[in-house]
Amino acid sequence: MTGNTAPSQADARRTVISVDAMGGDAGPAVVVAGIAKSASKNPDIGFLLHGPAEELEPLVARRKTLKGRVEIRDARDVVTMEDKPSQVMRNGKGTSMWSALESVRSGEADGVVSCGNTGALMALSMLRLRKLPGVNRPAIAILWPSRNPQGFNVMLDVGADVRADAEDLLQYALMGTSYIRNSMDLPCPRVGLLNVGTEEHKGRAELKEAYALISQNAEKANFEFVGFVEGSDIPGDIADVIVTDGFTGNVAIKTGEGTASLLRSAIREAFEYSILSRLAALLAYTSLSRLAKRIDPRRVNGGVFLGLNGTVVKSHGGADATGVSAAVKLAFLLAEQGFAEKLAARVASAVELAQDDATSADADAPGDSETGSTN
Amino acid sequence: MTGNTAPSQADARRTVISVDAMGGDAGPAVVVAGIAKSASKNPDIGFLLHGPAEELEPLVARRKTLKGRVEIRDARDVVTMEDKPSQVMRNGKGTSMWSALESVRSGEADGVVSCGNTGALMALSMLRLRKLPGVNRPAIAILWPSRNPQGFNVMLDVGADVRADAEDLLQYALMGTSYIRNSMDLPCPRVGLLNVGTEEHKGRAELKEAYALISQNAEKANFEFVGFVEGSDIPGDIADVIVTDGFTGNVAIKTGEGTASLLRSAIREAFEYSILSRLAALLAYTSLSRLAKRIDPRRVNGGVFLGLNGTVVKSHGGADATGVSAAVKLAFLLAEQGFAEKLAARVASAVELAQDDATSADADAPGDSETGSTN
Structure with missing residues (x-):
């Protein structure tokens, strides 16, 4: 795992949202653009961003507004839209989706946002966060x-x-x-x-x-x-x-x-x-x-998973930066409350x-x- | 039953559509306005109109375009939107809906249009026209x-x-x-x-x-x-x-x-x-x-009932004259073919x-x- 400044250390008051950078139709660049949009509007938000570090680092570095607000968590594998939920539950440990949920489970993040495969996200959420x-x-x-x-x-x-x-x-x-x-x-x-x-x-x-x-x-x-x-x-x-x-x-x-x-x-x-x-x-x-x-x-944009130990927001797979930002905002508001x-x-x-x-x-x-x- | 000139006698080439005048949200005046619209556009269409004769006669008489094109079939009862299909099957014999279907069953009409209760219309259609x-x-x-x-x-x-x-x-x-x-x-x-x-x-x-x-x-x-x-x-x-x-x-x-x-x-x-x-x-x-x-x-406007011995078109309950006319047109086209x-x-x-x-x-x-x- 690679990391730069951890947002929770940089500012204790920040609400940390865990974001699965992969699995959206348009790739991680759009997700990073979306969290940059959220970061510029909302100073109280920090991010844990999950996906291949070498892909995410240059994308994050390019956005000044994300400086000191994002910690990248390296995850090599990606859940695709075609993957069956049962397969992902068995073999998904190295995926960005799994890693993103893990941050909520461990208490490091206050909510998670993913643009990925809905069935897999629900299956992994039930497996890792457990039902209420x-x-x-x-x-x-x-x-x-x-x-x-x-x-x-x-x-x-x-x-x-x-x-x-x-x-x-x-x-x-x-x-x-x-x-x-x-x-x-x-x-x-x-x-x-x-x-x-x-x-x-x-x-x-x-x-x-x-x-x-x-x-x-x-x-x-x-x-x-x-x-x-x-x-x-x-x-x-x-x-x-x-x-x-x-x-x-x-x-x-x-x-x-x-x-x-x-x-x-x-x-x-x-x-x-x-x-x-x-x-x-x-x-x-x-x-x-x-x-x-x-x-x-x-x-x-954003379907909320209800009935789990933790806040999971599913963004539309085809979401653009505005859509991702709306999903992040929803996760933030629910976490704040x-x-x-x-x-x-x-x-x-x-x-x-x-x-x-x-x-x-x-x-x-x-x-x-x-x-x-x-x- | 009261009748003026039977459309089938007036013009042998006409396609006869049986119309339930009652049961729509806006009452029979809108249904009569709808068939008048159809009659003025399409010279090859004639109507059997079912409902209380004393209500329908003045409505029809007021429309010049309907002269010699409509035969009124007196039916005293009305199926309401609240009636249960099972009740209508047992006690619906005197209704305009039953009467309208009967004209198709007997071969006098080539199709039927009703704005009434969908469940009752399907139940009566199955009872009177029978499934294929x-x-x-x-x-x-x-x-x-x-x-x-x-x-x-x-x-x-x-x-x-x-x-x-x-x-x-x-x-x-x-x-x-x-x-x-x-x-x-x-x-x-x-x-x-x-x-x-x-x-x-x-x-x-x-x-x-x-x-x-x-x-x-x-x-x-x-x-x-x-x-x-x-x-x-x-x-x-x-x-x-x-x-x-x-x-x-x-x-x-x-x-x-x-x-x-x-x-x-x-x-x-x-x-x-x-x-x-x-x-x-x-x-x-x-x-x-x-x-x-x-x-x-x-x-x-117009849901078609498929799988019956006869063409039944259900118009939207809230249809206006344009909507009723569209449903009549659909019944006409299907009958023609x-x-x-x-x-x-x-x-x-x-x-x-x-x-x-x-x-x-x-x-x-x-x-x-x-x-x-x-x-």
Whole structure:
């Protein structure tokens, strides 16, 4: 392992983010450009950067803003997008992804960001960081642009696991509400369970079971359950947290992204159609820039892995410097707020609740008094 | 039943579309406005209109273009959006929806259009029109805007049934390719199976089984199987037909619709932001109109029920006159092309194929020679 000035020594107040430099579609140069962007905006952040030292050193040296802010951790191997998670779990010890997670596990870093293979990152995260006690399936949560006042909804799971039973969906509701409380100012978030219709009789059997379970726990866990919601409510304003299994969630967000991307192309084509429309675009420049900024997918880059001992942010594989910087910012904010600890406490209290329910008929027993807190 | 001039008597060449006037969100006035729009554009179309006669007669009388083109069939009851399909199957005999389907069953009409309750419409369609021999689960197919040269992809199932096993998914591939051949000029459509990734090892077990089954049948059934596709490929250009179960498909299209609708609002807001941006919008008027037309969801209104003895088109419940007219046009085109018969032949040949496969190891037996035809 090679290192220059360790950021934690250089400035004790800095929050250290561990970054996997490899595995993104555009290579490590874009990742380094992204952390440089973050470093110039945020003086309280330091980095542990994982990957082949001889590749990373010149990239880092070229960025003045990174001087004294980055420690490079040499890792020779790279997890590719084609690698199977099971292979990476067996043979991935020399990879930058493994090394990046190790820094969180050891306590050297407060969170980790990777642009790499999602399945492998989740598998390694579970292997090295371990699941929180009481969590069966961790989930990936994302922010999705919405009509709500806060501008975004939280949706989970968007691809950690293709299955989810009723118990898992309840845990997603608990973890999702904890996440949105920590990323936005929402004391009592509204939770919706994704289905093909809002009527109670619709959908698959496990969804009806989950409906009952989430409904029972809403008051104690201090969220509002709005019942079944539909795909159109993911960008809507009737729920703040959308709960679903990782198969449905993954297909839904990719469909939404693809449709948004098609629309952006259509906007561009409409204004490049003729000389006259190009002129109109010039005159509409401010309006179009405002629109472009509002619908820029890079602004909300970063899926957060929930249910682990540590904060893991998965950046989009095709992210550019702006996207990487957004993912770093998210990891920083969650680390600053001690989100991992708050989430652990929330899940632990839910486990206690379930045990209380099983052993006592009195839901208002004194031991429950802390469980309504808005962590 | 009340009637004025029967369209089939007035003009023998007319294609008769049976229309359920009730059940749409905006009531029968919008449906009548929609068929009036169709009638004025297309002289070869006649209508059987189902609903309370005293409500429909003045609405029809007010439209000169409908004179002699519409026969009203009195039906007192209405299927609401809240009615359960099972209730409607038991007690729905007096409804406009039942009556509208009956006209197709009796051969008086060549296709049916309804804006009503999707679940009830599918249940009644299965009850009254019956499934095609060899079809286990009928499916709802829609056209989705895409980057393909034809501008649209076919996606199914988008909500007929929340489950689909491997055999069902194969039938969806066969029905979807038949549909796209009849609605666009595509002799050898590309079929993709929706999953959370394109690698063969990903996804649920039934999808891997369906992968093998569809792959085996591609050549004989004259389509190209491109393998697993992701949500982002639904509006993309790597497949023409996207096959999935009705739960996933329904969530995906509603997410796409919701996201597109959010983007349309953002475009509007961007150009209404200030006096200057309103002025820019004025100057960009032609470009914006071109864009609005391209992304207008009403242009492709209409889910087609595949796998039944007869053509059933489900219009969006919230459709306006333009939307209803688009659904009528779709029903007309499919009826003109004898689509229901072609689809029946296609499914029958697939059943034969499967039987051949089971009884003979020789896939090139003479009896197979017709099955590659592009119906």
